[in-house]
Amino acid sequence: MEKTIFEKVLDKEIPSYKIYEDDNVYAFLDVFPIAKGHTLIIPKKHCRNIFDCDEETAANLGKSLPKIANAVKKAFNADGINIFQNNEEYAGQSVFHLHFHVVPRYKDTSANFDNLEVKWPPQKLSEKDFLEIQENITKNL
Numbered sequence: 781m782e783k784t785i786f787e788k789v790l791d792k793e794i795p796s797y798k799i800y801e802d803d804n805v806y807a808f809l810d811v812f813p814i815a816k817g818h819t820l821i822i823p824k825k826h827c828r829n830i831f832d833c834d835e836e837t838a839a840n841l842g843k844s845l846p847k848i849a850n851a852v853k854k855a856f857n858a859d860g861i862n863i864f865q866n867n868e869e870y871a872g873q874s875v876f877h878l879h880f881h882v883v884p885r886y887k888d889t890s891a892n893f894d895n896l897e898v899k900w901p902p903q904k905l906s907e908k909d910f911l912e913i914q915e916n917i918t919k920n921l
């Protein structure tokens with residue numbers, strides 16, 4: 781199977797702006813950033829996305845997230861941080877090597893080119909709906 785862009789980054793076949801690296805994870809700047817400091821964190825072990833990610837790989841990514849998020853926040857005095865993670869094309873995944881987006885958010889959007897717009901329109905569900913949803917998810921754990 782052909783390597784993904786991020787596997788090529790890991791193998792140094794294409795350049796990247798490295799932010800952090802340890803035995804298990806690699807963090808680098810997104811080259812099409814949605815805000816100043818937009819950083820990606822990837823596992824060194826290949827997973828397509830969250831669905832085929834083993835617990836150890838997930839734990840390693842999880843461990844690195846606070847370190848990267850704090851560094852990105854401090855670097856430009858961000859007013860907040862969003863962490864996104866897309867799985868499969870329909871959910872916005874375009875590179876099929878698991879990654880977390882660390883996206884700083886700025887009140888002063890123009891100075892830091894914060895272009896992110898998050899729409900989160902809540903919906904109302906009945907008690908019956910919630911119980912059905914709860915049962916369906918928990919039986920698949």
Ligand code: AMP
Nearest residue numbers: 785809810811812813866872873874875
């Ligand atoms: P996603 O759409 O969640 O799969 O995110 C993939 C991200 O990878 C996008 O935000 C791209 O801007 C970013 N990207 C693509 N190619 C590169 C690259 N060579 N170096 C850094 N970031 C990249």
